[in-house]
Amino acid sequence: MSACFTEDMLLSFSEQKLSDADASAVSAHLDGCSDCRIIVSELARGQTEAHVNEPERPLVRGSALGRYLVLEQIGAGGMGVVYAAYDPDLDRRVALKLLRHAGGEKQRARLVREARAMARLSHPNVAPVFGVETLGDRVFVVMEFIVGENARRWAREERTAAEVLDVFVQAGRGLEAAHHAGIVHRDFKPDNMMVRPNGRVSVLDFGLARPAGEGAPGVEVERPASPSSLTETGTVMGTFAYMPPEQRLGLPTDARADQYAFCVSLHEVLYGAPPTEAPKRTPKVGAVVTRVLARGLQPDAAARFPDMQALLVELERARAPARRWGWAVAAAAALGSVAVAGALLGGAEPCAGGEAEVARAWGTEQREAVARAFAAGGTSPDAIRAALDGYRAKWVGAQREACEATRVKGVQSEELLDRRMLCLGARKAALGATARALASGGPSLQRAPLAVAQLPLIDDCADARWLLEAVPPPSDAATRAKLAEVRERLATVNALTELGRVDEGTPLAAAVVAEARQLGYAPLLAEALESQVDLLRWGLETTPIEVAAWHGVQAALQSRDDRLQARAWLNLGDVVGTIMRRPAEGHHLLDVAKTAIDALEAPGLLEAGWYRSTGKLLEIEGDAEAAIASFHQALERYSSDPRTPRGVETWVWRRIAINHQWARQHDLAETAARKAVELAEKDVTGASQLDIALSTLADALRSKHDYEGARSTLARSLALSRKSGSTRRVAINLMTLGELERDAGDLARAEDWFLQLAACAEQLPDPNPYFAQALGLLGSVQLLRKDTATAVRTLTKSVSLFDRFGLQNDLETVPFRLSLVEAELAAAERALAEPRLEHVLGVLGAAKADAKVLAQPRFHAARLAWQTGKRPLAVQLATTALAASAGEEHGEISDWLSKHAAGR
Amino acid sequence: MASLDEQFAKAQSAWPGVELAREDFEAWLEGRDAKHADELYLACACVKGVPRAHETFEARYFGDLRSLGRFGSDAFIDDVKQELRQRLFFGVNGKPKLEEYGGKGALKQWLAAVATRVALNLKRTHNDERFASLDGDDGLFELPLDEAGPELGHMKEHYRAEFKKAFAEALATLDVEARTYLRQYYLDGLGLVQLAKLYGSSAPTVSRRLSAARAKLLEATRAVLSQRLKVTKVELESILRLIESRLSADALGGR
Known part of the structure; x- marks a missing residue:
């Protein structure tokens, strides 16, 4: 082993600062020296996990903070120090608030999240936050x-x-506006x-006033002697005098805390003293203002106004007589634009064109066309029309x-x-x-x-x-026009996919991907590939799906x-794991997806999808x-999100039921299946899922030996699926029927159902694992x-x-393989049976x-292994099976073991 | 680049109360990377034994050593700190370790490297068992197979020696980087993103390289074993599949 490298070298290696020759020398050393390798690993970890425990050091004039140059300190508060600084890139003066170390990764992430939320909020009465940056930790x-001056100073004048x-x-x-964006100020004054x-005010x-270590807003406060002595310094987390009782007590607070602080502030500026002290002035205010203050200052949050808007409506009333013209003129003057003043005073509005624009996408003409299509299909268009009107x-x-x-x-x-x-153009x-x-109608209207x-x-x-971080759109007019055109076509692909019109969508999707690739605008290409993957999922060929998903990631x-x-990562992980059936690699990719999702501020439904x-x-x-x-984790997220697409929850409940059944938890399976049926029944469009949900329920009932219940459920389900015209769904029902009769002991009827199933499944296009499964079930009954x-x-x-579909090692095919082994043994075909058993x-x-x-299956395999003379192996298999079994199955296996284990 | 005067003034104000002579600072920068001049100032002050330098250094940097928690308890970290004090400020043979800090990267990161080495040495002298799994490739081989059921546990016990040998031989057939990738991923627990960052590559590339290395490792183990062992093909396949499933699922972490 070569001598160890210095820490300096390892550090340079981990930061990729070494020459190629040095780097490969280090590389070679790492192969033989676990200490150095672990050090490099620790360094790599350290670069992604910042530790926050630095004591603060004030920045002096001229020091650099990222790209900014510090000019002077202009304030300090509970959450950090504020500096005036110069942004050389944009040649402007900015204020930098250096946040106090937030105690840990989580707290810091929350601060960043809130600051980002603020950065997204654009409102004339909210001080603009340009961004939030991190520098080291x-x-x-x-x-x-x-x-300008703060309201306290402003109020010193009459x-x-x-x-x-x-x-x-x-x-x-x-x-x-901030409350609407989900941000509570918590230190308004x-x-x-x-x-x-x-x-302009x-x-x-916003939202920064929380103690570092806690999620709950702060009680860590210093009580000032009087409000006027409240300076910018000190470690006040939210200022005591303005806090509502719930915040002082450290209880959970919401937007109504700001109402209280707002009213304390208003009182103070109007009367020259906080509500708890004797007024120093007697302003001319009407009863309305007094009422507003009284309600906003209620100690019980529930007794205050429901929200800021309600409070402001009242306050506006107090202000109304005095306002009149003054307001518009003052506002116009404030904005410093004569044209705007003209606009406000009744001229043309510069931003009124949207209505006409969107009417071309969804207007009278389209409404009528859609109504005609629905009328042809015999259903009412009202719900759809209302939804599209709402969107518009x-x-x-x-x-x-x-x-x-x-x-x-x-x-x-x-x-x-x-x-x-x-962005809005894409939505239009x-x-x-x-x-x-929709106007072109057809069965897809369902x-x-x-x-x-x-x-x-x-x-x-x-x-x-989000908008600004993406690659900038092309700037020349011709490319932009082309971009809009491709977007339009992509929108059509998506609409066709959602309506299940795969045959029309597929060639169009390929064309759109090619066009997007040619345009070289990555966001559009990524979206196009995503749509293509969605479409290909409906088809039967799998390799192109994986290819498209990888391209999507790129x-x-x-x-x-x-x-x-x-x-894109989520999509890829799902495709590789579930469609390509490489679950280990799928988990791998989903790992990456999780990292990406966790980094999002608003992961929305992506977490549920994960x-x-x-x-x-x-x-x-x-x-x-x-x-x-x-699946339960997914449901938790789906059920709390109004954007959850219809039918997803039904699907998930069904999978839960199926998994419970596999785990031999029949009661839980039934409960979950009933939940799926209930959801499917509630969904007015749910004809599409109800039959499948019912057949899952029937399956659960069958496992509980409730054959009568299963039969009647299946009758309903089969009728529904025949009506839907979907071969695949009819097949699922036939399968469940056959299994039901088999379990109920009527083998002749079971064989009959399975024969029907095989005939039905054979019609499905190749490659057709359903047909293989149908034959497997049929053979098992025979x-x-x-x-x-x-x-x-x-x-x-x-x-x-x-085997032809590449499912040699698929666990779901094991029972059929074992049945074949058993049949071959019964037919005295040992030479065929034995290698097959080995494989299984x-x-x-x-x-x-x-x-x-x-x-x-393990127990089945054990019995067959015994039969072929592999006795110790058989006992081992049965022992393993026994440990994982329950109920009657458990009894059966333990009986078998007590008979066979002794005599081996 | 800022002038020496500016650097000195900046470094001075960065560490209030630590008064290093200007000529010492200037001499210290010689042959070191002035990008981290502030941190070099403190390092120099510590080596020269300037008043309050050691306290300032500890106050600023020792808190970060909590990240060593993965190696041991708080008491262990205290031992590491004690050892670090000795080495950084005074040295084992009169040559303070901090002299070696050349400003190639942040002092905090450099210290993390030194501290990790100290922690590993301490572990070794303590003869800690948990550490053994970090040390050699035994760890890679020892990825837990116990849950796999009695029959395979038995086989592993039975063929242990042959297996280990085959595994080591197979590992030797991989190229240097592939081996390091595997070890850092499975033994050191680095994630795909961290590995990608470390090697200036992308997560999918790392993912593909890992899969390839793993596949090659198993293939080579299979080849060596099937020559040497008289287990049936089914048994061998079972064992290998088992390793494969451990390598691909469990060691991924989080499951």
Whole structure:
């Protein structure tokens, strides 16, 4: 072993700062020296896990913080120090709030999340947060450097009540907007309201006032002698005098805490003293203001106004007579634009074009066309029409809001406006494409509500950080036009997919992917590939799905869009694990997906999707219990999210039922299946899932020997599936019927059902594992009926079909393989039976020993192994099976063992 | 690049109360990377025994050593700290370890490297058993097979020696990097993202390389074993599958 390298060298190696020659020398050393290797691993870990325990050091003028140059300290508070700084890139002055170390990764992540949420919030009365940056393990928030004075200083001059109310109504609007975005201020006070020279008020320091170590807002406070002595310094986490009782006590607080602080502040500025002290002034305010204050200052949060908006409506009333013209003119002057004043005073509105624009995607013409299509199908279009109208209204609101932020209020950059409009354009295209696809009618209308529910979220277009982080869209007009066109076509692909019109969608998707690739705009390509994967999932060929999913990951990585990346990894993990049936690798990829999802601020349904995919992988691996746990995790997230697509929960409950059944937990299986049926029944469009849910329930009942219940459930299910015209669904029902009669002991009827099943399954397109399964079931019953020769033929065909589909080692095929071995032994075909048994034993050996699913096959294998003379192995197998078995099965195995184990 | 005066002023204000002579600082920067001038200032002050330097160093950097928790208890970390004090400030033979810090990276990271080495040495002298699994490739072989059921546990016990040998031979057939990848992934518990960052590569690439290395390792083990062992093909397959499943699932962590 070569001598160890210095820590300096290892550090340079881990930061990739070495020359190639040095690096390979270190590499070679790491191979033989576990100490150095562990050190490098620790360094690699350290670079991703920052530790936060640094004592603060004040920054001096001229020091650099990231790309910013510190100018001077302008304040310090509980959550950190504020510096004025210069941003050389944008040539502007900014305020940097260097956050106090937040005690741990989690707390820090929360601070970052909140600051990011603030950065997304664009409102004239909220001080703009440009971003949040991390430097090593320090976090700082970059904010607008506001010229002006805080409301406390502002109030030192004589102010009329009307002026005070105007300032507070503005500040209240800022709070209201933040509350809507889910952010609570928790330290609102006059010091945090900046009044600009033009009269506009901006609220500062949202959501940052929490003690470092705790999730709950703070009780770690210093009580100031009087409010006026409250300076910017000190370690106050939320300021005592402004805190409602619940916050002082450290109880959970919500937006209503801000209402209380708002009213204390208003009282203080109006009367020159907080509500607890004698007033120093007697302003002319009406009874309305007194009432507002009294209600907002209620110690019991429930007794206050329901929200800021309700409070402001009241306050506006107090202000109304004094306002009149003054408001519009003052606002216009504040914005410093004559054109805007004209607009406000009744001229043309600069942002009113949205309504007309979206009407081209979903307007009178489209409404009528869709109504005609539904009429032809004999169903009512009302629900769909209402949903699309709602989407359209939301779009118009978002379009206006985006436009006004730049054109009227001047609080948003042109660049951001551009991206928001592109984002909205994509949503308009999706609306138009869905409308067109619906208008062309057909049986797919059944899936219409699903398609509408899957329309891309409009709220995403207000997400500034997300929009700005992605690669910039091309700037030349020709490429942009082409981009819009491809987007339009992509929207059509998505609409067709959601409606299940795979044959039309597939060629179009391929074309769109090619076009997107040619345009070279990664985000669009990533989306196109995602859509292609969704479409290919409906088909039967698997390899192209994996290829598309890998390409999707590549494009998503290039797009720099973290949501696309998370989705792409998840998609890939799911495809590799469940479709390609390589669960180990699937878990691997889902690991990466989890990292990506965890890094998202708003993972939305992706977490649920992750648990769903993980559950599927675990199910394939035969780990029913872990699968069930993962499915429950998914459900927890689905059920609390209004955006959950229809039918997903039904699907998950069904999988839970099936896994319980495999784990021989029949009561739990029945409960879960009933839950699936209940959900499917509630879903008005749910005809599509109800039959499958019913057949799952029937299966659960069958396992509990409730044959009558199972039969009647199946009758209903079979009728539904015949009506749906889906061969696959009819097949599932026939299968359950056959299994039911087999278990009930009526082998003749079972064989009859399975014959019907085989005939039905044979119609499905190749490669057709359903047909192989049907033959397997049929053969197993023939074996039970002692029709050995026929059973061998049927089962041989089944197994060779499975093999042809590459399912040699698939656990689900094991029972059929064992049946074939048994049939071959019965037919005295030992030469065929023995190698086949060897193979099955290998597959079983590779599977988890405690998998309840495998108890029965293992026991079956044990009996066959015994029969072929492998007695010790047989006993071992049965012992393993016994440990994982339950109920009557357990008894059966232990009986067998007591008879055979002794005599081996 | 800032002038020496600026660097000195900045470093001075970075460590209030630690007064290093300007000429000492200047001489110290010689041959070191001035990018981390502040940290070199403190390192020099510690070596020169400037008043309050040691306390300042400990206050600033020793807190981070909590990350060594994966090697042992708080008491163990205290031992590591004690040993570090000795080595960093005074040295084992009069040459303080901090002299070696050349400013190639952040002092905090450098210290993490030194501390890890100290921790490993201490573990070794304590003859800690948990450590043994980190040490050699035994750890790779010893990935738990116990849950796998009685029959396979038995086989592993039975063929243990042959198996270990085959495994070691197989491991030797991999290339240096593949071996290091496997060890860092399975033994040191680095994630895909961390590995990708370490080797300036991407997570999918790392994932593919790991899979390839694992496949090759198993293939080679299979080849060696089937030559040497007289187990039936089924038994051999079972054992290998078992290792494969452990390598791919459990060692992935989180399951």
